[in-house]
Amino acid sequence: MxxxxxxxxxxxxxxxxxxxxxxxxxxxxxxxxxxxxxxxxxxxxxxxxxxxxxxxxxxxxxxxxxxxxxxxxxxxxxxxxxxxxxxxxxxxxxxxxxxxxxxxxxxxxxxxxxxxxxxxxxxxxxxxxxxxxxxxxxxxxxxxxxxxxxxxxxxxxxxxxxxxxxxxxxxxxxxxxxxxxxxxxxxxxxxxPAKAGNYLRPTTLTRLLQARSAHPEAQVVAGCTDVGLWVTKMHKRFAQVLDVTAAEELRRVETYPHHIAIGAAVSLHEAYAALVSERPPLKTFAQRFAGLPVRNSGTLGGNVANGSPIGDSMPLLIALGASVVLMRWDKKRQAVAHRELKLEDLYTGYRTNVMKADELLCWIKVPRPVDTEFLRVYKISKRFDDDISAVCLAIRLTLEEGKVSTISIGAGGVAATPVRARQTEAALLGQAWSADTVMAAMAALRAEFQPISDMRASAAYRQTVLGNLLQRFWLESQGLQAINLESVSMEDLA
Missing domain, CATH: 3.10.20.30 (Beta-grasp domain)
Structure with a gap:
């Protein structure tokens, strides 16, 4: 009830x-x-x-x-x-x-x-x-x-x-x-402290998971930058709200030898700062994710759990090989239980996922960079600042003796969920990193997804842009500069 x-x-x-x-x-x-x-x-x-x-x-x-x-x-x-x-x-x-x-x-x-x-x-x-x-x-x-x-x-x-x-x-x-x-x-x-009521904001992870177990019907929020739209635009009412952002354990970014762990209560601004500190080329992309007020309120955990097909975080995290940790309160054992899976395996369809009614996404684990990786993430939108992507493509590559030794590609805006371009990865893995290889992979990437047409872009535009971005990645890997907006400075335009 x-x-x-x-x-x-x-x-x-x-x-x-x-x-x-x-x-x-x-x-x-x-x-x-x-x-x-x-x-x-x-x-x-x-x-x-x-x-x-x-x-x-x-x-x-x-x-x-x-x-x-x-x-x-x-x-x-x-x-x-x-x-x-x-x-x-x-x-x-x-x-x-x-x-x-x-x-x-x-x-x-x-x-x-x-x-x-x-x-x-x-x-x-x-x-x-x-x-x-x-x-x-x-x-x-x-x-x-x-x-x-x-x-x-x-x-x-x-x-x-x-x-x-x-x-x-x-x-x-x-x-x-x-x-x-x-x-x-x-x-x-x-x-x-907050008095008891239907807005639940536990201050510890254990209490948060216990609250989720006791109130599986409550609307979970972690910054509310999307759920807030359901209130203002769709006029939804929520009898009970569970806010994850006060749980002290989830407000941290923890660094380990092989990965960093970003808690679900870490703001987008702080989460991207942690990612940029590990991978400086991400700075411009991080600044283009919404505006600062949204990044100050929203959380990376909320963005990932929400699973919007046009969310910019997920293509990047997929390309980085990130995984998510789902946690729940085990009533029989009276203890916290958890499971871990690759981020791209979290989603089952449009804004649907594998999480059970009593589970919460608590951590995002991101592998630390290796010296030989080449990483780029591209956001295509009508406005440069503070806009939603028509297409987002993230690519991470390592080479060994001129051949592709590892390749991971995450894409947004081209399917019902954020996706990994597995067929295109297979077309590249083990191949010589050359213009011919990239041309073939461009065709594979354009054929791999069947995007829809909407107010942001047509399906044909999205498919064309996917291939073009892979070509841009190739050109940048060869040292070509000044082919994107990152090379333009405000001082030069003033």
Missing amino acids: TPPISPQTLTFWRRGHAVTLDNVPADRTLLEVLREDLHCTGTKEGCGEGDCGACTVVLGEAVGGKLQYKAINSCIRLAHSVQGLAVWTTEDLVSAKGELHPAQEAMVHCHGSQCGFCTPGFVMSLFGMYQNTGGGQGIDRAQAQVELSGNLCRCTGYRPIFDAAQQMGSLPLPAGCEVNETATVAALKQLP
Whole structure:
């Protein structure tokens, strides 16, 4: 029997005080709470899907005794996920005397606002940058573009907003606009824990798995960047929600001799940072995965478990040979049970997988790189930033004496699930790495999948692009440069 939608109390820190709200349903969004309950109407609702950034707010969490700031989309973030955190909206930046914060003042000086609807979201992203760079110091145009990629503006053309990002560090910080981090961290520790209700957010792995066993019908969230769309766009209601992101064990990236293990509660931003530290060529791809607010909220575990055929993480992880660890609470043994399988074997169909009702995806294990590997991942989308892929292709290759010794290819946007191109791999394995071999493999790759036509691309386009990307991979393996957007710098275009 589905439990009723039972409201529960929500408490977070704002403007130097604890905010406590009663009767907040488990599936209510943070934007709804801010605008409708707290009347923070400076935070705007634009797209309702985490795409435009008009709803951006900044969260503060005590991590290792320090305050960690994250700009996030409040429209698709469930309100109870900010229990025990600090929240800043655009109304919170002005001093008691009405003086503007440098993030706001810079937008005025640089004429970064026209119609103004998107401006509060940009200001909050700028505020997050300001706090994370020690007062806006050292921000260049490239960093501004990356960190503002989740905010869209239809008026200014972005140049004055990038100017504001670079100039805000040179403006004085009025008294009353500063954040007392020591006091805020201390205050967060004193906030009461979440009261019992239908929004479940266990703080240990064991309790999380026990909760999943007891409530297999609960909607699992791990950042809510997709489930949030089901609430805002499909008007789904969830009587019970199980949030994995507070389980302490799953908030870590662990390094072992032959692999790294990324917990299911690690944000996309932090997970990709770990992958980039192991494989620097992934940096541009990592920055193109959505915008920063989505990467700050979403998790790699949630992206993989969701299994969207156009999710960008899975083709890359498939090419890297990643595996997933599924865990459950064994009631008979009163212990945790687990099983491990290759990531491409997780999926059975469109957004369906082999997980049992009481299982959760808890870890993603990624093999560490070898010196001889050549890796590339390509994202094809209508917009360069903050867009969903029409095609995503990841290829990992090693050669021995001029022949293909290992090859793994992951693809997205070409089938009902993220897939491994096994037939194309077979056509390449053991063959001389030559133009003729690649030409034959291009034909095999185009024939291996039967993609559909949709709003992002036609089936014929997707098949053609698959082969073209393999050819690009070949050209790059031969040392050819300047054949993709990674070679273009913001400074050259300024």
